[in-house]
Amino acid sequence: MANPWAGEVTITVDGIPHVCKLTLGxxxxxxxxxxxxTLVALxxxxxxxxxxxxxxxxxxxxxxxGGGWTGTRADLLTAEIGDGPVxxxxxxxxxLARAFGGGS
Known part of the structure; x- marks a missing residue:
């Protein structure tokens, strides 16, 4: 689903896969x-x-x-993230790696 060469990563939230991407915004x-x-400090x-x-x-x-999701931080506070905190x-x-280092 996600394209690593475009900086995308898939995360599962409440059993639904979503594409994540760190756009400039x-x-x-x-x-x-x-x-x-700065981004370097981050x-x-x-x-x-x-x-x-x-x-x-x-x-x-x-x-x-960046992947187009319209939810909020508050929505994630009670959500089940695939594979938990780790x-x-x-x-x-x-x-971060894909945003600054390509598709690795």
Whole structure:
């Protein structure tokens, strides 16, 4: 469903697969939500392992919005994410990697 070469990742929310993608608008929203001044600082936060669950949630929301989802952060607070918190963190990491490094 998702095209990794287009920076897309699939996440399952409440049993329904969704495409996530970090578009420029989604990245701008993410910077604002997480209070980072630069994309480099945001990426470094994840690369260093110094991220919180709210960071993962913000990345997932931004990616879902970039993929065309019209829900809100509040919608995800009670949703079942495929593979749980670890799966969500993996999707967040893949989103960053694909947004800045291609389809790996």
């Amino acid at each position: 989604a990245l701008a929203e993410l910077e604002d939500t997480l209070g980072e001044d 990426v470094q936060r994840f690369e260093s392992g110094a991220f919180a669950s709210r960071d993962v949630m913000a990345l997932i929301v931004a990616g879902l919005r 799966g969500a963190a993996k999707v967040a990491a893949q989103l």
